[in-house]
Amino acid sequence: MRRITLLLSIILCSLFSLAQTINPVKTTLDENSVVRGENGMVYPYAVWQKLLKTGKFSIRSRNTKTEDGQPEYLVYEMTKEQQTSMLEKMPKPKQSDSFVVGEKFNGFKTSDIHGNKFDLKNTTGKVIVLNFWFINCPPCKAEIPQLNELTEKYKDNKDVIFLAIALDEKYLLKDFLKINPYSYNVVDNGRFIAEKYNVKAYPTHAVIDKTGKIKFSTLGLAPNTIFWIEKSIIESLVEL
Structure with missing residues (x-):
């Protein structure tokens, strides 16, 4: 009986570990996140959000933490090739119902x-x-x-x-x-x-x-x- 219980415990632990691997915890960045620029300065939320909206910048982990244990992130300018690759992979913007692609334009x-x-x-x-x-x-x-x-x-x-x-x-x-x-x-x-x-x-x-x-x-x-x-x-x- 003990062997069966031990075997079940091992299987459950293995399944839990597998689940953790398949579904990693995702980090959500918000106004409390510590984000530094390439100059080393900590950027306010509004600043790094504005940079991201230009489509020229991205964010990655710095693999470091603050003194109180918060993870740090780096906002960095992408190369032209990186920008193009990222923008191409995004979903195409929603079409306007006012101008349907392929239709003749009725000018003014x-x-x-x-x-x-x-x-x-x-x-x-x-x-x-x-x-x-x-x-x-x-x-x-x-x-x-x-x-x-x-x-x-x-x-x-x-x-x-x-x-x-x-x-x-x-x-x-x-x-x-x-x-x-x-x-x-x-x-x-x-x-x-x-x-x-x-x-x-x-x-x-x-x-x-x-x-x-x-x-x-x-x-x-x-x-x-x-x-x-x-x-x-x-x-x-x-x-x-």
């Missing part, structure tokens, strides 16, 4: 806050990149620096047109842009355009290819939103 005519005119009714040969946004939209503002980096890459390419359709009035936009530069062509009072396409969530992005069809669209801000916008621009430029 408009002018930006500087008086530049745009006729999107005939976009053959051009790649159109649209962003629907408004000033008091936190994710809209958060993505502007990355969108500026994107437009910088195509500033000399006449075949790519960036339009930011804002809901706000011109005088509000001009005050906002003095502090928050945005290099898209910004269109003011664009609510009627948003309503035309039934845009209800912000930010909403759409890329129209050279044939005038929707190449990509998304709503909200995912970590790989800008990655997919650029990917769609590149693919659209080589098509047709």
Whole structure:
């Protein structure tokens, strides 16, 4: 009887050890986590969260602990190759119901806050990149620096047109842009355009290819939103 009991104990211990191996305890990082930068300084929660949202940084364990036993983590800048690999592995951003991929884009005519005119009714040969946004939209503002980096890459390419359709009035936009530069062509009072396409969530992005069809669209801000916008621009430029 003792042998049977001992055997059962050994089996149960083995199964428990196996379960621990298969289902390791996952660490959840929060505002109480100790996260250091590559300079050795402990970063506040808001700072390292902001870095992660750029898609250029990641976090790993430092394999060390603080004096009171808390594990420490390192937020570090990834290489371009690491960034691309990480963004490619993420789920594709959710498509906007307002711009269905593969459908023909029904364009419009408009002018930006500087008086530049745009006729999107005939976009053959051009790649159109649209962003629907408004000033008091936190994710809209958060993505502007990355969108500026994107437009910088195509500033000399006449075949790519960036339009930011804002809901706000011109005088509000001009005050906002003095502090928050945005290099898209910004269109003011664009609510009627948003309503035309039934845009209800912000930010909403759409890329129209050279044939005038929707190449990509998304709503909200995912970590790989800008990655997919650029990917769609590149693919659209080589098509047709």
